[in-house]
Amino acid sequence: MAINLEVPKKHRALVDQAHQVAMNMLRPISRKYDIAEHEYPKELDMLAAMIDGLSESGASEGAGATGVRRDSDDADQKTVKNGANLASVTSVAEMCWGDTGLLLSMPRQGLGNSAIASVANDEQLERFKGRWASMAITEPSFGSDSAAISTTAVLDGDEYVINGEKIFVTSGERSDCIVVWATLDKSLGRAAIKSFVVEKGTPGVKVERLEEKLGIRASDTAVITFTDARVPKENLLGSPEINVEQGFAGAMATFDNTRPLVAAMAVGCARASLDLTRDLLKEAGIEVDYDRPAILQHAAAAKFLQLESDWEAGRLLTLQAAWMADNRKPNSLEASMAKAKAGRVGSDVTLSCVELCASIGYSEEELLEKWARDSKILDIFEGTQQIQQLIVARRVLGLSSAELK
Secondary structure: OOOOOOOOHHHHHHHHHHHHHHHHHHHHHHHHHHHOOOOOOOOHHHHHHHHHHHHHHOOOOOOOHHHOOOOOOOOOOOOOOOOHHHHHHHHHHHHHHHOHHHHHOOOOOOHHHHHHHHHOOHHHHHHOOOOOEEEEOOEOOEOOOHHHOOOEEEEEOOEEEEEEEEEEEEOOOOOOEEEEEEEOOHHHHHHHEEEEEEEOOOOOEEEEEEOOOOOOOOOOEEEEEEEEEEEEHHHEEOOOOOOOOOOOHHHHHHHHHHHHHHHHHHHHHHHHHHHHHHHHHHHOOOOOOOOOOHHHOOHHHHHHHHHHHHHHHHHHHHHHHHHHHHOOOOOHHHHHHHHHHHHHHHHHHHHHHHHHOHHHHHOOOOOHHHHHHHHHHHHOOOOOHHHHHHHHHHHHHOOOOOOOO
16 A cells, blocks of 8 residues: 555645634634643633534544544555544644644543543443543653653452553543553563553542643643552453563553654644744745755744745655554554654754844743743653654664663
């Protein structure tokens, strides 16, 4: 099957709608909720209702995180499919052209929703439909090494008893439930790590505090503790069996779908910076000429062309990873490549745009400085830059995590 890395015709209406929402609904309130950290953006309720309506009508084609899922009934497909994954990354990029923090604050569009959509069975999909799910992986003792999880889940009758502490939980206070990663048996290592859907209001679940952050300040980021929190065994996502041969693959499969989404966020935020910077350079008398070699142009224009080429590489890798998921191709390598490239390019582009625009870029007169702050997290969460490079190296060299650390 051949891949054409243009936005498919059937997705263009969705992308255009997302761009209009980003421009007319998110941009106008972007600075307001950056300043009012932890205040819930109530304007998002209407937008969430619109997306819910699209989903119920079948017209959304992946508008939002809940669209990320590999279809199981098309394993024998012979034609190229442009499905929910590609629709999700293209629409998410447009929304982050508006505001990344507000996109992360969207009800029922959390990374936990992506996890549920990626690995839940049909009964769980129906049971958790319409819920807003955050995702809790990171703990005080580790950052990107998800295999170091120490939160425990012990089966007691028909329930799992969960104990532990999670940090940096996006939408941790606002969400209806939390997808919690915990180990069934520490002695069995990675293979025993599973994910559980824990309902808010469960006794023993407590939001300890909200973090004050550099960027994405519209999004609440929580510390949550679990003290003898009892969860129905039916809330374990995927298989409850511990398969040592499969190892960590079951839990990590979630990242194959969520990492392209985060890459798309970086692509969208960086595109916003490039668009505004080009306009500001033009106002200053510096035209970016795509028909002339960079070496023959103003230094600022030459730098801009280099930034755009880097951005394009991140965008294409993101589309490729999503397209592969839609077409049932293993995409773990490509998902990490997209996340690594787009995450790094996002930070580089947004900071360079601040620099190119000098005092206007650094001040709050425009949103350039905010986009630079927002973009940094996209190079960190869902696996840092360094972790992505490590995963790519392992895949390319054919080495295990034990062989290449």
